[in-house]
Amino acid sequence: MTLGGCVSPFMRNGIPNIQKKERVIVLGDFQYSNPTKLYFGEHSLEGLNQELPRYGKNVLLVYGGGSIKKNGIYDQVLDILRANGKTVFEDAGVMPNPTVEKLYEGCRRAREGKVDLILAVGGGSVCDYAKAVSVSAYCEEDPWEKYYLRMEDVDNRILPVGCVLTMVGTGSEMNGGSVITNHEQKRKIGHVFGDNVFPKFSILNPTYTYTLPPYQMKAGFFDIMSHILEQYFSGEDDNTSDYLMEGLLRSLIHSTRIAVKNPTDYEARSNIMWIATWALNTLVAKGKSTDWMVHMIGQSIGAFTDATHGMTLSAVSVPYYRFILPYGLPKFKRYAVNVWDVSPDGKTDEEIAAEGLDRMVAYMDEIGLVRNARELGVTEEMLEGIADGSFIMEGGYKVLSHEDIVAILKESMKA
Amino acid sequence: MTLGGCVSPFMRNGIPNIQKKERVIVLGDFQYSNPTKLYFGEHSLEGLNQELPRYGKNVLLVYGGGSIKKNGIYDQVLDILRANGKTVFEDAGVMPNPTVEKLYEGCRRAREGKVDLILAVGGGSVCDYAKAVSVSAYCEEDPWEKYYLRMEDVDNRILPVGCVLTMVGTGSEMNGGSVITNHEQKRKIGHVFGDNVFPKFSILNPTYTYTLPPYQMKAGFFDIMSHILEQYFSGEDDNTSDYLMEGLLRSLIHSTRIAVKNPTDYEARSNIMWIATWALNTLVAKGKSTDWMVHMIGQSIGAFTDATHGMTLSAVSVPYYRFILPYGLPKFKRYAVNVWDVSPDGKTDEEIAAEGLDRMVAYMDEIGLVRNARELGVTEEMLEGIADGSFIMEGGYKVLSHEDIVAILKESMKA
Numbered sequence: 001m002t003l004g005g006c007v008s009p010f011m012r013n014g015i016p017n018i019q020k021k022e023r024v025i026v027l028g029d030f031q032y033s034n035p036t037k038l039y040f041g042e043h044s045l046e047g048l049n050q051e052l053p054r055y056g057k058n059v060l061l062v063y064g065g066g067s068i069k070k071n072g073i074y075d076q077v078l079d080i081l082r083a084n085g086k087t088v089f090e091d092a093g094v095m096p097n098p099t100v101e102k103l104y105e106g107c108r109r110a111r112e113g114k115v116d117l118i119l120a121v122g123g124g125s126v127c128d129y130a131k132a133v134s135v136s137a138y139c140e141e142d143p144w145e146k147y148y149l150r151m152e153d154v155d156n157r158i159l160p161v162g163c164v165l166t167m168v169g170t171g172s173e174m175n176g177g178s179v180i181t182n183h184e185q186k187r188k189i190g191h192v193f194g195d196n197v198f199p200k201f202s203i204l205n206p207t208y209t210y211t212l213p214p215y216q217m218k219a220g221f222f223d224i225m226s227h228i229l230e231q232y233f234s235g236e237d238d239n240t241s242d243y244l245m246e247g248l249l250r251s252l253i254h255s256t257r258i259a260v261k262n263p264t265d266y267e268a269r270s271n272i273m274w275i276a277t278w279a280l281n282t283l284v285a286k287g288k289s290t291d292w293m294v295h296m297i298g299q300s301i302g303a304f305t306d307a308t309h310g311m312t313l314s315a316v317s318v319p320y321y322r323f324i325l326p327y328g329l330p331k332f333k334r335y336a337v338n339v340w341d342v343s344p345d346g347k348t349d350e351e352i353a354a355e356g357l358d359r360m361v362a363y364m365d366e367i368g369l370v371r372n373a374r375e376l377g378v379t380e381e382m383l384e385g386i387a388d389g390s391f392i393m394e395g396g397y398k399v400l401s402h403e404d405i406v407a408i409l410k411e412s413m414k415a
Numbered sequence: 416m417t418l419g420g421c422v423s424p425f426m427r428n429g430i431p432n433i434q435k436k437e438r439v440i441v442l443g444d445f446q447y448s449n450p451t452k453l454y455f456g457e458h459s460l461e462g463l464n465q466e467l468p469r470y471g472k473n474v475l476l477v478y479g480g481g482s483i484k485k486n487g488i489y490d491q492v493l494d495i496l497r498a499n500g501k502t503v504f505e506d507a508g509v510m511p512n513p514t515v516e517k518l519y520e521g522c523r524r525a526r527e528g529k530v531d532l533i534l535a536v537g538g539g540s541v542c543d544y545a546k547a548v549s550v551s552a553y554c555e556e557d558p559w560e561k562y563y564l565r566m567e568d569v570d571n572r573i574l575p576v577g578c579v580l581t582m583v584g585t586g587s588e589m590n591g592g593s594v595i596t597n598h599e600q601k602r603k604i605g606h607v608f609g610d611n612v613f614p615k616f617s618i619l620n621p622t623y624t625y626t627l628p629p630y631q632m633k634a635g636f637f638d639i640m641s642h643i644l645e646q647y648f649s650g651e652d653d654n655t656s657d658y659l660m661e662g663l664l665r666s667l668i669h670s671t672r673i674a675v676k677n678p679t680d681y682e683a684r685s686n687i688m689w690i691a692t693w694a695l696n697t698l699v700a701k702g703k704s705t706d707w708m709v710h711m712i713g714q715s716i717g718a719f720t721d722a723t724h725g726m727t728l729s730a731v732s733v734p735y736y737r738f739i740l741p742y743g744l745p746k747f748k749r750y751a752v753n754v755w756d757v758s759p760d761g762k763t764d765e766e767i768a769a770e771g772l773d774r775m776v777a778y779m780d781e782i783g784l785v786r787n788a789r790e791l792g793v794t795e796e797m798l799e800g801i802a803d804g805s806f807i808m809e810g811g812y813k814v815l816s817h818e819d820i821v822a823i824l825k826e827s828m829k830a
Contacts, residue, residue, distance in 0.1 A: 029456030034449065037610075040701075041444030195452075240666040240686045240693075247662035251655040271655045274701070278655075286455075286689070343758075 030286055033195040036174045040204045040274070042266070045076060051162060051201045052084040056116025059086045060109060060159075062130045064094045064122045068166060071211050077121055077164060089113035091133075094122065097181040097188065098129035100144045103136060110137040110159060120163045120199075124170025127163045131178040131197055134159045148180055148189040154197060163202040168209055168273045169220040169310065171227065171280025173202035188299070204277065206270040210263055214368075217263060219310025221256045221272065222369050225249065226294055226313040227279040233321070233331060234289045234395050241284045246338045248275050248284070253339075253363060260367050291396030294320055297405060300389035307376035314369035315376055318361055319411035323404065325353055328397035332356060373412040383409045445701055448610040451589045455619045455689070457681070460491060466577060466616045467499040471531025474501045475524060475574075477545050479509045479537045483581060486626050492536055492579060504528035506548075509537065512596040512603065513544040515559045518551060525552040525574060535578045535614075539585025542578045546593040546612055549574045563595055563604040569612060578617040583624055583688045584635040584725065586642065586695025588617035603714075619692065621685040625678055629783075632678060634725025636671045636687065637784050640664065641709055641728040642694040648736070648746060649704045649810050656699045661753045663690050663699070668754075668778060675782050706811030709735055712820060715804035722791035729784040730791055733776055734826035738819065740768055743812035747771060788827040798824045 039047030052059075059081055068074040081088050091109050094102065110118065110133050120130035136143030138157040146152050163173045171177070176193035212220070232245045252275050258268040278284070297320070298312035305312075325332050333349045336342040336356025344352050364371060378386070387405035398404075454462030467474075474496055483489040496503050506524050509517065525533065525548055535545035551558030553572040561567050578588045586592070591608035627635070647660045667690050673683035693699070712735070713727035720727075740747050748764045751757040751771020759767050779786060793801070802820035813819075 029454075029458050031452065031454055031462070033452040037446065037448040039444075039446055043444050047446070237682060238666070238669055238686070240663070240670075240689050243662035243666035244659055244693075245662075246665075247658035247660075248655070250661075251653070251658035254653055255655075267652060271653070274655050278659075 028287065032282065032286065034174060034198065034281055034283075035195055035200075036198045036281075037201040038174065038204060038277070039201065041270075042205060042207055044203045044205045045080065045164065047201065047203050048077070048080045048162075048164075049084065052081070052086060052117075055160060057085065057087050058089065058113050058115040058117075060089050060091055060106075060113060060115040060118045060133070062091045062094060062106070062118060062120045062122070062126055062133070064092070064096075064126050066092065067211075068121055071208075073121060073164070073166060073208060077119070081119075087113075089115060094126045094129045096125050097179070098125055098132065100148075100180055100182045102129065103132050103143065103180055106133040107137045107139075107143070115159060118159050118161045120161060121166065123165070123167030124172040125179075127161075127165070127170070127172035127199065127202075128178045128180075130161045130163070131172075131176070131193065131199070132180050134161045135178075135193065135197055144180065144182060147191055147193075148182075149187075151191055154193065158196055161197075161199045163199045164208075165202060165204050165273075166208045167212060167216075167220060168276040169223040171277055173199060173204065174277050174281040177280075188303075204273055206266060206273045207264075209269055209273060212263075214260070214263070215311075216308060218260065218368055219308040219314070220276075221252070221259070221310070221367065222314040222317075222364075223310035224272070224276045224279050225252055226298075226310075226317060227276075228252070228284070229317070229321075230291045230294055230396075231285050231288050232335070233324070233328060233397065234291050235287070236328075236330065237287075239287045241287050242334075245284050248279060249339045251275055256367055257363075289395035292393045293390075293396055293400060296393055297386070297390045297408065300386045301373065301376060301378060303389055304382045304386055305377040307370075307378075311370040311376060312373075314364060315371060315373040315378075315412050315415070316408065318357060318364070318371060318415065319408045321357055321360075322411070323408050324396060324398045325357070329353055331397070371412075371415040373409065373415075378409070378413065380413070383413075447697065447701065449589060449613065449696055449698075450610055450615075451613045451696075452616040453589065453619060453692070454616065456685075457620060457622055459618045459620045460495065460579065462616065462618050463492070463495045463577075463579075464499065467496070467501060467532075470575060472500065472502050473504065473528050473530045473532075475504050475506055475521075475528060475530040475533045475548070477506045477509060477521070477533060477535045477537070477541055477548070479507070479511075479541050481507065482626075483536055486623075488536060488579070488581060488623060492534070496534075502528075504530060509541045509544045511540050512594070513540055513547065515563075515595055515597045517544065518547050518558065518595055521548040522552045522554075522558070530574060533574050533576045535576060536581065538580070538582030539587040540594075542576075542580070542585070542587035542614065542617075543593045543595075545576045545578070546587075546591070546608065546614070547595050549576045550593075550608065550612055559595065559597060562606055562608075563597075564602075566606055569608065573611055576612075576614045578614045579623075580617060580619050580688075581623045582627060582631075582635060583691040584638040586692055588614060588619065589692050589696040592695075619688055621681060621688045622679075624684055624688060627678075629675070629678070630726075631723060633675065633783050634723040634729070635691075636667070636674070636725070636782065637729040637732075637779075638725035639687070639691045639694050640667055641713075641725075641732060642691075643667070643699070644732070644736075645706045645709055645811075646700050646703050647750070648739070648743060648812065649706050650702070651743075651745065652702075654702045656702050657749075660699050663694060664754045666690055671782055672778075704810035705808075707808045708805075708811055708815060711806045711808055712801070712823065715801045716788065716791060716793060718804055719797045719801055720792040722785075722793075726785040726791060727788075729779060730786060730788045730793075730827050730830070731823065733772060733779070733786060733830065734823045736772055736775075737826070738823050739811060739813045740772070744768055746812070786827075786830040788824065788830075793824070793828065795828070798828075 118130045120126045135154045179190040181188040255268040255271040301312040332353035340356045340359040342355045533545045535541045550569045591612045594605040596603040670683040670686040716727040747768035755771045755774040757770045
């Protein structure tokens with residue numbers, strides 16, 4: 001399982017923190033700021049040569065389990081770092097759910113190396129971890145308590161972060177999200193930091209995503225889709241964000257259908273990488289209360305099993321959306337027509353909406369996504385516990401009860 | 416007429432500068448960087464209190480003809496500037512097409528006042544002008560020659576710019592575009608500066624747009640639509656940018672239909688303001704060659720008449736798109752289905768595409784847009800000259816000849 005970087009902007013300390021909007025109409029007062037510079041494309045690693053001269057000599061190179069050594073990315077990055085005269089301090093072994101112990105270790109390395117830049121090479125968890133070290137290295141008290149338990153604003157020195165992305169899905173390459181896990185306290189907390197903690201730059205090379213195994217690739221695809229859907233299914237207005245999300249969904253559906261057949265189709269993989277970034281970099285959340293219950297239930301499944309994050313979302317989504325459909329019928333009708341091309345002629349709203357979800361099911365089966373929670377190792381005995389472990393968010397069409405979640409999970413066991 | 420801020424990222428010195436892409440497929444190598452912070456909403460002027468402390472004491476307040484004094488925005492801004500202890504230097508009278516003489520004057524004021532921040536209060540031309548002063552004030556040679564005629568990169572001190580937007584359309588509030596006119600040399604040149612020249616912040620209050628007269632409001636709506644269409648009608652791939660533009664177009668069509676009936680509908684005006692920004696802040700151009708011929712012909716009409724910029728685009732668009740339709744048939748079919756909800760059943764591609772343009776015509780007539788160039792003061796005698804004055808861009812489906820442009824203009828005289 002991985003929760004890496006997949007955070008709701010409305011979740012604080014695992015506790016729902018929905019900011020009730022004073023007006024129902026769209027685009028109430030908000031701020032938008034996204035200073036991350038993106039280098040995109042097959043040759044985008046060249047961007048490192050543009051960025052590195054902006055920072056001092058000492059670089060903390062952060063990565064995960066070592067797959068970047070097998071596929072050659074490690075060597076390429078190191079060559080560029082050396083050519084730019086950098087002294088490299090390594091911080092390897094970042095796990096899918098970065099722990100607080102690892103964070104303390106990273107802080108020590110960053111301070112000891114007097115690093116001027118943290119360069120994260122990996123997926124969302126590696127980027128999340130780099131941001132955690134960025135704000136924590138010079139924190140004068142326990143950063144877990146200050147920045148995760150108490151969610152305080154950062155008031156100490158922030159080390160700049162750059163990312164070289166090797167997996168897509170979390171959007172961590174262009175947002176302030178950072179999830180850290182404390183196993184002793186049994187807490188995973190995602191802090192969405194402000195734009196001063198966003199990566200200064202991120203390098204997005206679609207070819208780096210080619211080598212991911214199909215199961216993980218497909219799970220990532222649905223993680224992206226779920227990020228969009230969980231922002232889309234909220235609100236009752238005609239918000240530009242909804243129109244943009246319909247576009248992102250249509251493009252994602254189109255490109256993922258191609259990518260599962262041919263994972264090295266550059267056009268498909270590049271579009272998917274781009275969609276993943278824009279799905280969770282705050283743009284399409286503007287004016288939306290956002291839902292995030294699929295992530296809450298999926299993450300709770302992840303705590304009971306070792307299931308892959310995206311597949312926990314796919315197992316839960318259809319039962320969840322069928323459950324809340326009556327509370328958001330107009331939006332589900334719109335979803336059917338605008339995203340799945342359902343013809344509305346001669347049908348009731350309920351029929352149109354249901355047909356949309358049917359087409360979503362057919363798509364999911366075509367892609368090869370898990371729709372039955374049993375396939376993830378979920379048993380009947382776990383259901384009450386999973387429901388207990390699911391934080392209740394209030395931004396969607398229906399605030400779920402414990403029993404509602406159990407009912408949704410039971411449906412997922414039948415799918 | 417106003418050309419203010421409406422610039423193509425591919426136009427350099429008025430001369431087409433299309434960067435031929437080496438690969439047809441989407442999302443080839445590119446960079447994305449947009450550091451402008453946006454404060455959006457009815458209370459967004461409060462954002463000034465957050466921003467002003469970041470800058471020194473001396474502020475150059477830039478505005479146009481004085482409408483901000485009538486509607487009270489001037490007083491509100493001045494109160495906030497004074498409350499933040501700023502010394503204000505005024506630079507009023509920025510014209511719809513800011514001139515090089517005005518630019519020299521602004522540079523003098525900026526230097527004499529030793530200003531630390533340029534605050535632009537107005538529409539796209541005022542924002543464009545502020546960016547021109549920003550790069551030119553400390554330019555050691557003639558900035559017109561260096562930054563407009565020769566299009567050099569900025570290597571001198573750049574004064575930071577903030578914008579308070581009172582009209583929508585140009586996107587100048589979140590891009591590096593800056594158009595300056597030299598009447599003596601009969602040249603209008605738009606330089607698209609890099610992200611170091613983008614406004615540091617922009618304040619977008621939809622209620623500030625309420626007081627614009629209906630004709631100008633409608634012209635602005637079509638300017639936004641044309642920005643999207645002129646990026647959309649290029650390329651033959653399945654680019655995420657196309658899907659995003661379809662979303663923006665659908666949202667724009669929906670909200671403008673409401674706004675022409677009720678110009679003070681906050682939901683409609685706020686969505687339109689947001690769409691205008693995202694239509695021309697570089698996002699949806701990623702992976703697109705872009706066309707921009709409607710702007711080229713429209714601007715040439717503007718040089719021969721005093722027609723309002725957006726209306727020159729609306730007068731040209733339908734004849735232009737009917738003319739190039741055979742060269743981009745698949746895209747025009749997609750436009751009809753995805754934007755105008757044309758049912759494709761039982762129709763040829765040509766019929767579907769034509770029906771899409773018919774629906775666009777019906778929409779334009781509903782909004783009240785000029786479709787006949789005669790209404791703008793164009794006469795038969797001007798047509799050759801307008802065609803001569805139209806720069807030929809090469810990013811669209813058909814590279815136009817002089818005769819093609821004359822034929823399009825003749826169609827526009829009949830509409």
